[in-house]
Amino acid sequence: MARxxxxxxxxxxxxxxxxxxxxxxxxxxxxxxMRQIAAEVGVQAGALxxxxxxxxxxxxxxxxxxxxxxxxxxxxxxxxxxxxASLEGFTRFHIRFHLERPDAVFVSYMELRNLTPDNxxxxxxxxxxxxxxxxxxxxxxxxxxVFAVAxxxxxxxxxxxxxTGVTTWYRTGGRLNVxxxxxxxxxxxxxxxxx
Amino acid sequence: MARxxxxxxxxxxxxxxxxxxxxxxxxxxxxxxMRQIAAEVGVQAGALxxxxxxxxxxxxxxxxxxxxxxxxxxxxxxxxxxxxASLEGFTRFHIRFHLERPDAVFVSYMELRNLTPDNxxxxxxxxxxxxxxxxxxxxxxxxxxVFAVAxxxxxxxxxxxxxTGVTTWYRTGGRLNVxxxxxxxxxxxxxxxxx
DNA sequence: GTCTTATCTGAACATGCGTTCATATCAAAG
DNA sequence: CTTTGATATGAACGCATGTTCAGATAAGAC
Numbered sequence: 001m002a003r004x005x006x007x008x009x010x011x012x013x014x015x016x017x018x019x020x021x022x023x024x025x026x027x028x029x030x031x032x033x034m035r036q037i038a039a040e041v042g043v044q045a046g047a048l049x050x051x052x053x054x055x056x057x058x059x060x061x062x063x064x065x066x067x068x069x070x071x072x073x074x075x076x077x078x079x080x081x082x083x084x085a086s087l088e089g090f091t092r093f094h095i096r097f098h099l100e101r102p103d104a105v106f107v108s109y110m111e112l113r114n115l116t117p118d119n120x121x122x123x124x125x126x127x128x129x130x131x132x133x134x135x136x137x138x139x140x141x142x143x144x145x146v147f148a149v150a151x152x153x154x155x156x157x158x159x160x161x162x163x164t165g166v167t168t169w170y171r172t173g174g175r176l177n178v179x180x181x182x183x184x185x186x187x188x189x190x191x192x193x194x195x
Numbered sequence: 196m197a198r199x200x201x202x203x204x205x206x207x208x209x210x211x212x213x214x215x216x217x218x219x220x221x222x223x224x225x226x227x228x229m230r231q232i233a234a235e236v237g238v239q240a241g242a243l244x245x246x247x248x249x250x251x252x253x254x255x256x257x258x259x260x261x262x263x264x265x266x267x268x269x270x271x272x273x274x275x276x277x278x279x280a281s282l283e284g285f286t287r288f289h290i291r292f293h294l295e296r297p298d299a300v301f302v303s304y305m306e307l308r309n310l311t312p313d314n315x316x317x318x319x320x321x322x323x324x325x326x327x328x329x330x331x332x333x334x335x336x337x338x339x340x341v342f343a344v345a346x347x348x349x350x351x352x353x354x355x356x357x358x359t360g361v362t363t364w365y366r367t368g369g370r371l372n373v374x375x376x377x378x379x380x381x382x383x384x385x386x387x388x389x390x
Numbered sequence: 391g392t393c394t395t396a397t398c399t400g401a402a403c404a405t406g407c408g409t410t411c412a413t414a415t416c417a418a419a420g
Numbered sequence: 421c422t423t424t425g426a427t428a429t430g431a432a433c434g435c436a437t438g439t440t441c442a443g444a445t446a447a448g449a450c
Binding site for chain 2: 109151154155156161169176183185
């Protein structure tokens with residue numbers, strides 16, 4: 001019995017994306033079948049193809065959407081002249097943003113190898129753009145003599161790895177709230193790059 | 196034509212493990228078929244079952260082997276009384292050990308969700324034991340008044356995340372050698388936990 | 391009330407999956 | 421030289437995969 005209750009495109013579409021994100025994060029892209037996604041939405045597998053040309057696009061669209069959101073959110077953040085304040089802003093922004101969407105973060109970091117080469121290049125470019133934001137702050141701080149880092153590129157990657165790692169252990173309702181976590185990490189970042 | 200050139204068990208066995216490790220690291224456990232592993236070894240799929248009861252054991256044995264190696268190597272490291280020297284030792288050990296086996300590191304961090312619950316618990320226990328090594332050092336440093344960390348558990352995870360991140364960008368023959376990388380990271384770790 | 395069109399079903403397609411097993415081969419033991 | 425046993429083949433098993441599509445259904449337009 002098709003079309004059981006009206007025009008559902010604007011409802012089913014987001015539900016497909018949500019179900020795919022959830023399942024990809026839990027079990028991995030390759031381990032999730034189109035039929036599992038369809039079942040989670042409450043639809044037959046064939047109906048998914050009204051919303052995505054194929055499984056690969058489903059993954060790519062999730063990842064590109066996540067990176068676009070990340071860069072857009074970052075673009076609206078205030079940009080203080082002081083490198084230390086900028087770095088604190090970046091640190092707190094990164095932790096908050098990533099803790100708010102653990103599934104998208106997980107998928108975007110773990111499923112890179114399941115992207116086609118073209119799609120991989122696109123995502124990689126967006127990630128690089130985000131990293132450049134942090135590296136710019138570090139460079140400015142070094143130039144101003146307030147940071148002492150041996151290598152801005154490596155420090156950038158090290159800081160991002162440390163901050164993103166928070167998603168592997170943080171659980172809502174745990175011992176610490178997001179603001180406390182931000183402060184603990186900011187304390188480490190601040191000292192690590194200090195002159 | 197079976198058994199084309201003598202008794203190969205002691206040669207084929209390791210080759211199966213190596214091929215599985217390589218392919219799992221490149222494409223992910225779920226995306227790699229037993230036939231692909233067999234092809235890499237130069238054998239038919241059925242022959243793999245002389246060396247593993249099933250695909251899951253192939254993954255689990257690789258991960259347990261990696262964690263066992265990690266803990267065994269760590270156990271032979273010298274244990275200075277000074278917390279700062281201990282932390283430097285741990286930092287350099289961690290980077291060196293992980294850069295020497297990038298495939299095993301990748302698989303052990305990415306394929307946790309493809310382990311059965313029992314196998315997952317085992318690997319998780321070994322990882323915890325390793326983390327406890329670092330946390331012990333941090334606690335000792337805090338007690339001695341040479342480290343100032345807000346939360347030893349979180350700092351442990353943050354430091355390990357930062358150090359392990361080196362495997363995502365380091366390439367042999369690149370701009371920096373392992374010793375230089377060790378020094379850069381040790382500089383950041385040392386400052387991040389400093390009092 | 392009829393028609394159109396978006397949405398979904400359910401079956402089908404070719405292909406690949408992990409795993410099993412009877413059979414073949416050959417190294418080494420007697 | 422014969423026998424044994426480890427090691428491999430290659431075919432087969434039932435089942436799942438991503439994707440396609442003709443047909444069914446119902447909401448909204450006229």
